[in-house]
Amino acid sequence: MKLDISRDHALALLRDMIRIRRLEEKSAELYAKQKIRGFLHLYIGEEAVGVGAMHALRKDDNIVATYREHGQALVRGIPAGEIMAEMYGKANGCSGGRGGSMHLFSAERRFYGGHAIVGGGLPIAVGLALADKMKGESRVTACFFGDGATDEGEFHESLNLAALWKLPVLFLCENNKYAMGTALERHVADAEIADNPRAYGVPADSVNGMDVVAVNRSVHNEAELVRETSEPRFLELRTYRFRAHSMYDAELYRTKEEVEKHKKHDPIEGFQNRLLAEGLIEQADIDAIEADAAKEIADAVEFAEQGEWEPIEDITRHVYARDLS
Amino acid sequence: MTAYRDAVRTALQTLLREDERVFFMGEDVGRYGGPYAVSKGLLEEFGEDRVRDTPLCESTFVGAGIGAAIGGMRPIVEVMTVNFSLLALDQIVNNAAVMRHMSGGQFEVPIAVRMATGGGKQIAAQHSHSLENWYAHVPGIKVLAPATVQDAHDMLLAAVEDPDPVFVFEHQMLYGVEGELDTEATPPSPWKAIVRRPGTDVSLIAYGGSMHKALDAAEELAKEGVSAEVVDLRSLRPLDKETILESVRRTHRAVVIDEAWKTGSLASEISAILAEDAFYDLDAPVERVCTVEVPIPYAKHLEEAAIPQVEGIVRAAKRSMGSG
Structure with a gap:
């Protein structure tokens, strides 16, 4: 089936997927060089989810994401340099170096984190939507979470509350088939994740999360329905993580063959090849995107390298509105 | 009222x-x-x-x-x-x-x-x-x-x-x-402790429900000639160290009353503050009156025995005075 998509739109989607891939590859490299420390969760393999979804949402919509959020943050418009500086722990990072890789925030872009307690972001999303509903705003709160979050009580409570109070939340489940190292069929009794929201009366659908166009279209449709009805909806995005869960993960829980099989469905390669085959783009377009991305990431590293360390005397900042110590 | x-x-x-x-x-x-x-x-x-x-x-x-x-x-x-x-x-x-x-x-x-x-x-x-x-x-x-x-x-x-x-x-x-409730008056800062009853011999430091028991204990102590000061903490974070220390530096004795279990309690924290910042002002060891280390029992006599009561506060204050 031919892609029903404009050249500009196709290039925009491809560009952002490549930007994320290169950012993540550089992050892994810098982790090995000990420039980045702590936990680092890479988005490689899942780019179609973040890019397709973020391109479908409006600038004014709220975003709540997980600890694997570099992709969403970058596409949302947080500069790569501020993301990189945050991972370095520098004061010019997007959270001032207080958050790190898992806690990217941007108030001006309505990017509400960066949540690293699985399931913990869902009630926050429900509350943001409640605030909007009470203020008469027409915005959607898009809440990303993984398949592991569906095990948590807060997932079920949040679906129930959002449905009961008719709140404009778009629940986006990034099902990458593993809750850290526990396979889906080993952590849920019903592997059909979308059955859960349906039990609470929340309309739910699933989409191939390795296909950026399909994700983009589905999220767009769902978000507009949430906006129109001011009621929650749920979308499962079926994806796969190509890299380890974090940099500490020896990947004992899955075979190399399984990973290789999924890599054959690389969201970037697949999309590029389709666009080339359909004549929507040429190799020169890809080369230009790659060159831009390489420069952007190099500049980001430079920005992080040049950033200042926050003085230790300031350590008690940002605990309260006014320092109590 | x-x-x-x-x-x-x-x-x-x-x-x-x-x-x-x-x-x-x-x-x-x-x-x-x-x-x-x-x-x-x-x-x-x-x-x-x-x-x-x-x-x-x-x-x-x-x-x-x-x-x-x-x-x-x-x-x-x-x-x-x-x-x-x-x-x-x-x-x-x-x-x-x-x-x-x-x-x-x-x-x-x-x-x-x-x-x-x-x-x-x-x-x-x-x-x-x-x-x-x-x-x-x-x-x-x-x-x-x-x-x-x-x-x-x-x-x-x-x-x-x-x-x-x-x-x-x-x-x-x-x-x-x-x-009494006065909705017109300018309220004192909520983050500051307040001396609810001034006294000179011993500071009873309490908050919430226990504060009233501390007041009753001070009344009992007064009958026996002991002038107890009652400090109502009001804010538990931030803790108003100044008011606590100011009181104990005057009375030189402290009894901390806290309905939590003693281990790891706010009473422990206040005792530590006194040890750090008022050690040389103390004339007696700090006393803590807390809940007995047991889940709260149902039976009335056991529940009463478990949580701080007026008699226990009075006893602790007297111990502090060297007459317990």
Whole structure:
């Protein structure tokens, strides 16, 4: 089936997927060089989810994401340099170096984190939507979470509350088939994740999360329905993580063959090849995107390298509105 | 005279009337009128949008309060009792307390959370906890414990006005207590301790429900010629070290009363503060009157024996005076 998509739109989607891939590859490299420390969760393999979804949402919509959020943050418009500086722990990072890789925030872009307690972001999303509903705003709160979050009580409570109070939340489940190292069929009794929201009366659908166009279209449709009805909806995005869960993960829980099989469905390669085959783009377009991305990431590293360390005397900042110590 | 529960309700009404960003939610706060009859009539006055009965999902309705606060509202969340608040600890400790910091100061969480605390009603181990110290341990949140009718009113107003997450602990034995309420007076800072009864021989340092027992103990002690000062902590985080130290430096003796278990309690914290900053001012070891290290028993005589009582405070004060 031919892609029903404009050249500009196709290039925009491809560009952002490549930007994320290169950012993540550089992050892994810098982790090995000990420039980045702590936990680092890479988005490689899942780019179609973040890019397709973020391109479908409006600038004014709220975003709540997980600890694997570099992709969403970058596409949302947080500069790569501020993301990189945050991972370095520098004061010019997007959270001032207080958050790190898992806690990217941007108030001006309505990017509400960066949540690293699985399931913990869902009630926050429900509350943001409640605030909007009470203020008469027409915005959607898009809440990303993984398949592991569906095990948590807060997932079920949040679906129930959002449905009961008719709140404009778009629940986006990034099902990458593993809750850290526990396979889906080993952590849920019903592997059909979308059955859960349906039990609470929340309309739910699933989409191939390795296909950026399909994700983009589905999220767009769902978000507009949430906006129109001011009621929650749920979308499962079926994806796969190509890299380890974090940099500490020896990947004992899955075979190399399984990973290789999924890599054959690389969201970037697949999309590029389709666009080339359909004549929507040429190799020169890809080369230009790659060159831009390489420069952007190099500049980001430079920005992080040049950033200042926050003085230790300031350590008690940002605990309260006014320092109590 | 106004009952403590009515003072809280008056504050809720004022807040709901004066600020359209304020809304109130919790289990049975609406149609039921509040488990302690605090919010009776509020649903009728303000409607279902602003007085919300929640499902029984402490973690998620507290989390939704946090989200709504970040989103520009001024939510007041009632978690029926501290016992149930344990189900919301993830949202409180991992979100409310850290959001400002983790985002480099970009987001604030102006939420006020009220809950009942303490024992004394023979409702046994799962409904009688005093865990204020768990909350007071955490940087990023503030903790208030109104002991008087006036404070029950004023502190809720202050909690909602504050840009940080504030947790207000109302001792369950206080809801029926009556006292003066002046809604016109300028309230004292909620973050400062207050000397409720001046004295010269020994400082009885207490908060919440125990504060009244400390006052009764001071009355008993007076009959025996001991002049006890009663310090009401009021704010448990931040702790007003100055007032505590100022009192003990004058009396040279301290008894700390706390309905929590002694191990790891606020009484322990205050004792440590006195050891660090008033060691050479003390004429006697600091005394702690806390709950016996046992889950709160149901049987009346055992419950009474478990939690701090006036007699125990009097005994501790006398020991401190060298006459116990």
